[in-house]
Amino acid sequence: KQWYQRRVRGFDCTTFESYTDETSIETSLMVKQTGAIALSSMTHVLRSLTPNARGIFKLLATFQQESGPDFQGITFQDFYMKCREKFLVNSDATLRTQLTEFKDHMLIKTRHVDGSEALYIPVEPKILQQFLESEF
Numbered sequence: 001k002q003w004y005q006r007r008v009r010g011f012d013c014t015t016f017e018s019y020t021d022e023t024s025i026e027t028s029l030m031v032k033q034t035g036a037i038a039l040s041s042m043t044h045v046l047r048s049l050t051p052n053a054r055g056i057f058k059l060l061a062t063f064q065q066e067s068g069p070d071f072q073g074i075t076f077q078d079f080y081m082k083c084r085e086k087f088l089v090n091s092d093a094t095l096r097t098q099l100t101e102f103k104d105h106m107l108i109k110t111r112h113v114d115g116s117e118a119l120y121i122p123v124e125p126k127i128l129q130q131f132l133e134s135e136f
Helices: 018-030 035-047 051-067 076-085 092-106 125-135
Strands: 110-111 117-120
Touching: 035 125, 051 076, 051 092, 051 117, 051 125, 076 092, 076 117
Parallel strands: none
Antiparallel strands: 110 117
């Protein structure tokens, strides 16, 4: 049975590489999506979210797009205040939960800017603009 599990449509695909080596390409393929694939992925995930979750993502996408190509991200606290102003969340825990879901779907990433964690959407500005125009 093990021999059969290593075969894909009749071809032996055993690489004898470590698990880390074999799966390292998964992340790079997901993160390096461009063009239609990235747009399609964002659209598909967005459509499965609640209205408030869609609003949170739209707020981040709009803020990033309006900030221009030098956008480094927005701090959690600043983004939390923007979400509260729009009545999208009622606590920081609610926002953290939603951001975790976005991270799990690779819709957003974080980076450290000036000692703070900053949120951003890892797609090209052109793709983000197309997304905003098609979904909102």
